[in-house]
Amino acid sequence: MSKVAEKVADSLYRKDYISEEEKEIYSYGYEILIDNIGKTFLLLMVGAIIHQFVATLVFVVVFTTLRSYCGGYHASKTWQCNLLTVILWGIVIVGTYTEAIIKQCEALTIAIAVVSELVIYQCAPVEHQNKKLTNEKKRGTEDVH
Template identity: 30%
Template sequence: MIEFLSQKMMYFLIENNAIKKEEIEIYNYTFETVIAFLINIIFILLIGWIMNRFICTILFLVFYCPIRQFSGGYHAENYKSCLLTFVAIYILNYVILENFFINKNSILFLLITIISFIRVYKKSPFEHREHSLSMNQRKKYKQIVFLGLTLDLIISIIGIHFKSIYVYSIYILSVINIIYLMIILGSIKQKITEKSQKFI
């Protein structure tokens, strides 16, 4: 579906002389990435709405997406797997927050998040072999991740002291743990790939 929509958009631009034929691959990749991103966002927002946590979900995405872009971590093999993984992780996050941390165990959750903060900072940017970064890029990405995590943490710590925004703050705080989970999954995937390549 994503590939189909991307090709339709691309050929529309070609027919209208907006892009050249030699630029097809670049535009096709860009369109596919944007469409996949929008589909993921729409699905997560829909889940947030169904679970009566729409504003929490918006805030989660506002903090999650920019940090995740620079922190790296697990990436699925295709767009469908990416969507299913993200949906599954967000639902898991919802279940854990609602059953164990909303209006209880706030100090424990904060301690877990601080540990995740430290681990994400140490491990980021977690990159794939095919997308290796230069030393300058790594330093820049690490700085961006640190700033994003720090902003997330400060806003959340302040917010949990106010009843009116407490739940929002817990969801924002959960971003750090989910990003750490993505790095753990990325590391596991990398080790499995390395082991399988040894037997080839």
């Protein structure tokens, strides 16, 4: 992935779309983009194979939206991030297979959902050394809490 990203950045540099100083930034950005597109494609394919395409699509949309607005855990290695994403997806898919159990424990399911929302409301957005929060976002969270 990194070699493909570097080639794309080099191509942009040779065509004078970006400066030499920007090559590393573009290469990193393309590497992340390629990784995320690949991960999404693979999740959707596996979801389709196990007849859980809709659940997988909902997971990808919700997970991506939550991460983009709330921040979250940032793994130090790409494989750790990918593994955590697959584990979370797996939990969602297992949850779809245990629908009968969840229906029997409806009160527990609602309680878990409410607690989850409260945790997100209280903790989001999450600041990380690689994703600093702007003063505006910090002020916005202070006003809410």
